[in-house]
Amino acid sequence: MSTPRILSIQSHVVCGYVGNKSSVFPLHLHGFQVDAINSVQLSNHTGYRKGIKGQILKAQDITDLYTGLKENNLNFYDYVTTGYVGDPSFLETLARTVTDLREKNPNIKYVCDPVMGDEGHFYVPEALLSVYQKSIVPIADVLLPNQFEAEKLSGMSITCEADGWKVCDKLHSQGKAETVVITSGEIGDNPDEIVSLGSFNRGETKVKVCIPRIPSSFTGSGDVFAASFLIWSHKHPDNPVKIMTNTVNTTYAVLNRTYESFKHLDTPGSYDKELKLIQSKADLEDPPEFVQAILVKESS
Template identity: 45%
Template sequence: MDIDNDHRVLSIQSHVVSGYCGNKSAVFPLQTLGFDVDFINSVQFSTHTGYPRWTGQVLNEQDIFELIDGLRHNNLLCKYTHLLSGYARSASFLEAMHSAIKEIKSVAPNVVYLCDPVLGDDGRMYVPHELLSVYKEKIIPLADIICPNQFEAELLSGIKITGMKTALEAIDYLHSLGIKTVVISSTETGFDDTNEQLMTIGSSQLPGANNQDRQLCKLVIPRIPSRFTGTGDLFAALFLAWFTKTKFDLKITMENVTATLNSIIRRTYEYANNKPNGLELPFNRELRIIQSRDDILEPKIQNSAELI
């Protein structure tokens, strides 16, 4: 493992006191894989919002400006090699995040920025609609890598994904905005009539391990019959780590990421099924990330990515 490399990530996304999503899903896997992680919590909630009741605070634009100002005055902004962003709750916060990312890119020109454009899922937005235009016009053009789910890719591209052809059209549109690596983390529509599989589709214009000009891969995994919060945040963090460690080999990265994610979800599913009230309780469905440290360090590849 390349633990001697000086990889330092600034992760800007949500935080929960109890459970796993946002930075709680991202920080431990990144640290386990040898990355130093600094993090700004866009919100701090008691739990994720899938619980019957949740409380907490929302960071505003002035808060992030103050935090960035403190890092700036201590000459720390130039130390970052990677940026990661996820859930934000307001357009004004996204605007402030845009300014921060632009500044970091100006003082650390080789920084790699992965944007997980958290907008919604299952055909429904769960952030205010005005965030979409800020993502499209300001945040996405700064990104080197994006990891939307199918619904988010449709929102960002304006293309309804009904199969592989339209998925590739959406990916090509996002490439046209200047994004070198586009990964649709999960697709559900038009690929599997039995609804028992999920597909990840990735495209990278960065030269990978074999120095090919463009890498285009798909990977199919079995669907586990339940919903788990924080899997997208975990996917993005794992992708950022493995894409770096494999020197931009998209195929190996996708295999490692999905293997780890699948192991964690299966462990969580089995744990929940052995608890009172099973999968009905949100607490039982919290990702078993800490218990999966070995799977994070050494993923057990069971599903191979296929070059398209």
């Protein structure tokens, strides 16, 4: 079997683990060849008290980088995956880039984590929302929003599991996405659990995972989730339960290891809470089973 090639367009931080720093390592461990374009280049993630320094790439930057790949006939990929983008013009150009990649390989799969915000607020310019709705959602094969992002993209609220499935159906209907996963949300009745909902085959197969809540917040967890989802969906394309089980367990293992490393501290800082990604190498390769996905609806 040939080595799958991925173009990963996400953020980069010098110190820490978000964006491409969270995604490339797990993909490499599983034998994927990853070419990375950094949508931003920052000193650290935005959770640090004294802020960030660095650059936000614009439309011309991604155009130049992709043109170089194309002119050297290096633009044949099996997957393109996108995460944090800090500029609307960059995102518009990214959409055109994906379309051009499809001309080179009509079978390319576009896995999109529409990173916009969480816990009720945006942490990117709100102008990105309309670009996602008009230019990105229609062309993505896989959408991986969290609850906040799913609500914004669909224009619907999620107060229960039934609402979550309706939002998934809405996002399917807005484009070509075969798979929509609400990666995390307060969707169930149990305050001690986070719920992940996976809608496969345009909603014909639905899978749910209930995840024990870790009493902390993390930066970069969605990027680990997206990379893990790509890995396990590539390895088990016809087994949504396996995909969701392994994806959630991989992500949970990293977060749990990170939490165990700082829970003894009275006031852990941003650096203390950086994901213990390298230390989780074995779990990334073969995740322990903390949870098991449940088949809610099976395709007919």
